[in-house]
Amino acid sequence: MQETCIWIHSKSDQTGLYLTLLFLFPPFPMLWIKSLHIIAVISWMAAILYMPRLFVYHSMSEDRESRERFKVMERKLMRGIMTPAMIATLVFGLWLWLGYNFKGGWLHAKLALVVLLMAFHMWCAATIKKLARDEIPHGHVFYRWMNELPAVAMIIIVILVVVKPF
Numbered sequence: 628m629q630e631t632c633i634w635i636h637s638k639s640d641q642t643g644l645y646l647t648l649l650f651l652f653p654p655f656p657m658l659w660i661k662s663l664h665i666i667a668v669i670s671w672m673a674a675i676l677y678m679p680r681l682f683v684y685h686s687m688s689e690d691r692e693s694r695e696r697f698k699v700m701e702r703k704l705m706r707g708i709m710t711p712a713m714i715a716t717l718v719f720g721l722w723l724w725l726g727y728n729f730k731g732g733w734l735h736a737k738l739a740l741v742v743l744l745m746a747f748h749m750w751c752a753a754t755i756k757k758l759a760r761d762e763i764p765h766g767h768v769f770y771r772w773m774n775e776l777p778a779v780a781m782i783i784i785v786i787l788v789v790v791k792p793f
């Protein structure tokens with residue numbers, strides 16, 4: 628009886644150890660890195676698509692209270708989600724590219740669009756600073772149009788990565 632208990636204990640210990648090792652050293656690390664890349668991409672895109680929407684409502688707001696609220700929302704979205712998600716996207720994307728020998732024209736075209744998305748990210752950061760000083764550089768129509776740019780870049784990037792047309 629005691630022997631059976633010891634056997635059961637050591638069996639469950641082994642399972643725990645096996646699961647821990649599986650988590651720490653997954654058999655398909657590339658797929659884990661790709662999953663983290665996609666999670667980071669989703670977070671970055673969610674924030675980068677929402678930020679110009681905030682600029683639209685901010686530039687339309689007329690009372691002080693609403694403007695102050697938009698300032699807080701913009702700053703928190705940038706610092707809490709947008710910038711960390713961009714960094715994670717780049718780290719895991721570069722890890723995939725350099726670590727697993729992906730190549731092709733699609734990758735170069737994708738990287739060019741990623742540079743444009745990063746430039747858009749910087750533009751958002753600069754706009755947040757201006758709005759925080761109560762400068763409203765553009766009207767809401769301009770920000771509505773700016774909202775379309777990251778959406779177009781994202782659609783082309785996903786098609787390039789999945790279809791790999793060249």
Ligand code: HEM
Pocket residue numbers: 661664665668672716717719720721723724729738741744780781784785788789
């Ligand atoms: C420095 C920036 C980036 C690099 C170096 C990079 C690199 C890569 C690489 C090498 C892959 C694997 C491709 C494959 O499985 O065939 C990948 C997957 C992917 N990337 Fe990126 N990426 C970057 C940024 C982005 C951005 C900004 C987006 C979206 C806007 C994006 C979306 C995706 C998606 C959706 C996948 C999954 C494709 C699939 O599994 O079929 N990446 N990336």
